[in-house]
Amino acid sequence: MTDMILTALERYYDAVPRRGGARGEDFGPLTLFVQEGEGWKYYARPTPGAPEATAADVERVRERQRELEVPEAFEWVAENNPALRAAAEAAGLHVHAHPLMVLEADAEPPAPHPDVRVLGPDDPLLAAAVTVPALAFSAPGTALGEAGPAELASALADPGVEQRRAFVARMLATGRTGLAAAVRDGVVLCSGQFNPVGEVSEIVGVGTLPAARRQGLALGVTAALVERARERGAGTVFLSAGDEDVARIYGRAGFRRVGTAMIAEPSAE
Structure with missing residues (x-):
């Protein structure tokens, strides 16, 4: 299998x-x-x-x-x-x-998170949603960090944000991706996407602002993405976890490990 x-x-x-x-x-x-x-x-x-x-x-x-x-x-x-x-x-x-990791076919989804919702191509929070993962991945792991709403507001001033927002908006409009975000008091705290091809969908880019971690937001966003992917006909839903700690979180959402995703690139040093 x-x-x-x-x-x-x-x-x-x-x-x-x-x-x-x-x-x-x-x-x-x-x-x-x-x-x-x-x-x-x-x-x-x-x-x-x-x-x-x-x-x-x-x-x-x-x-x-x-x-x-x-x-x-x-x-x-x-x-x-x-x-x-x-x-x-x-x-x-x-x-x-x-x-x-691949989602078990009979996995019961976690309860919906009250702060999580699906965003469309015209959502005014889309720019923030495509920016949050970059801040999250700049401080990888599951530990609490410093970057929060203030850092997000600063990052949104980057000229490249509009280009990324427009590109993802077109992907959303054509069905090439789906996006969910955890929003509290008008601020995006976590977001992620799923990319469908036929009956297979990959959950990608789920990231939480470091200052908002350990509140179940990533799990809630993942659950919303899984639900939408399944609604779109996905029979196989998978993802690559950042590390073993993150993998344990996804395990609570019904994902099991099936292999190892490898990335090779020049050293940052």
Whole structure:
């Protein structure tokens, strides 16, 4: 059963960039997804059915990424491509692993959170909702932190926020994503999205302002996203947790670990 799920997720990972307007450049064992216009800057992934990549293959893709001035990022599932970690590290990349989790088919959803609601493309809080995760992920983990409403207000002054808001609004309007947020006193404290492709949906970007953590907001947002994904026909709902502590929280929402999501990128040092 797990092998079938991992195969379905591999098809999903290959389809998502193409659905988002990216083209795939063939590097044999690896495919580099290149976004031609606006939108997310994608990664390179193993080519389905191809042999394992070598360090030389990884470096060839990195050269092309530098040429295109896009992130030198690689993503894959460890169980599907077990040799890629060693190849990426040999090519000089930093590799980190994240629990890959799938929602149990018979999982009972948590009770709806009173502060959580679904946002549409014209919602006045959409700009804040697409900004909160960046503040959350700048201080990863589940511990309380300093960034709160004041820091969010400051971040909203960034000129790039409007471009991100407009892009997500178009995705919402065309059904390429769904978004939920925890809102209290008019302030977005947590938000996240789900991205559907066929009968598979991935929960992505669930982040809580560090000052608002440990209130069940991320669990409430996740539950709302799962509900909407299922309403849209999702038979498989999955996500990648930031770490084991975060994975335990998702476990309370009915997710179980099926593998390990891998990311390779240049070291921040």
